Amino acid sequence: xxxxxxxxxxLNIQEGKTATLTCNYTNYSPAYLQWYRQDPGRGPVFLxxxxxxxxxxxxxxxxxxxxxTLKQSLFHITASQPADSATYLCALEGGxxxxxxxxxxxxxxxx
Amino acid sequence: xxxxxxxxRYLITVTGKKLTVTCSQNMNHEYMSWYRQDPGLGLRQIxxxxxxxxxxxxxxxxxxxxxxxxxxxxxxxxxxxxxxQTSLYFCASSPGGGDSPLHFGNGTRLTVT
Numbered sequence: 001x002x003x004x005x006x007x008x009x010x011l012n013i014q015e016g017k018t019a020t021l022t023c024n025y026t027n028y029s030p031a032y033l034q035w036y037r038q039d040p041g042r043g044p045v046f047l048x049x050x051x052x053x054x055x056x057x058x059x060x061x062x063x064x065x066x067x068x069t070l071k072q073s074l075f076h077i078t079a080s081q082p083a084d085s086a087t088y089l090c091a092l093e094g095g096x097x098x099x100x101x102x103x104x105x106x107x108x109x110x111x
Numbered sequence: 112x113x114x115x116x117x118x119x120r121y122l123i124t125v126t127g128k129k130l131t132v133t134c135s136q137n138m139n140h141e142y143m144s145w146y147r148q149d150p151g152l153g154l155r156q157i158x159x160x161x162x163x164x165x166x167x168x169x170x171x172x173x174x175x176x177x178x179x180x181x182x183x184x185x186x187x188x189x190x191x192x193x194x195x196q197t198s199l200y201f202c203a204s205s206p207g208g209g210d211s212p213l214h215f216g217n218g219t220r221l222t223v224t
Contacts, residue, residue, distance in 0.1 A: 032210045043201050043215030051210065097142060097161060098169065099213065103153035
């Protein structure tokens with residue numbers, strides 16, 4: 001069956017360091033992968049999309065990589081700040097625009 | 112302002128009492144979807160719609176109904192709510208097309224007693 005795995009354990013990181021979050025998937029052949037940020041009690045907010053033919057995508061302090069051989073995406077936040085503390089979700093389309101989300105990884109940036 | 116609006120924000124009801132959660136978007140998006148979010152289970156898709164009068168089941172459609180009579184509205188209907196439908200519900204929309212980002216509403220926290 002199709003599965004998206006994110007490290008459900010919280011990730012604690014010191015302010016200024018680079019945070020790296022992982023998204024692994026099985027039984028998908030996604031043409032693209034998306035990352036969202038979610039704050040407590042709020043709806044997810046789109047951050048970045050990366051296509052299968054793109055190895056890396058950047059937006060300001062954010063960087064996403066996509067390895068279709070390893071079936072893995074890495075999400076990096078450089079120079080992390082306390083305001084980056086949130087849950088980060090990866091999402092894949094499983095066909096027919098049916099978008100499935102991972103469980104998310106909670107990031108805590110410690111001042 | 113471009114947005115997805117859900118109402119109500121909070122809802123407490125009793126088992127079996129029919130309810131509707133409304134969702135409206137002002138971005139002329141083709142695609143709309145409902146998700147529920149539960150601790151330890153993440154976001155799970157309930158139903159989605161690729162256009163007016165076109166709806167499809169997601170991963171957890173049991174106990175829910177939807178309709179898409181107008182492009183902007185996509186209400187979620189619980190005909191006979193049960194306690195296991197207590198959850199945080201999100202509506203989302205996108206322009207459509209496989210790589211379109213989803214825009215989410217602020218959620219509806221439903222409690223069924």
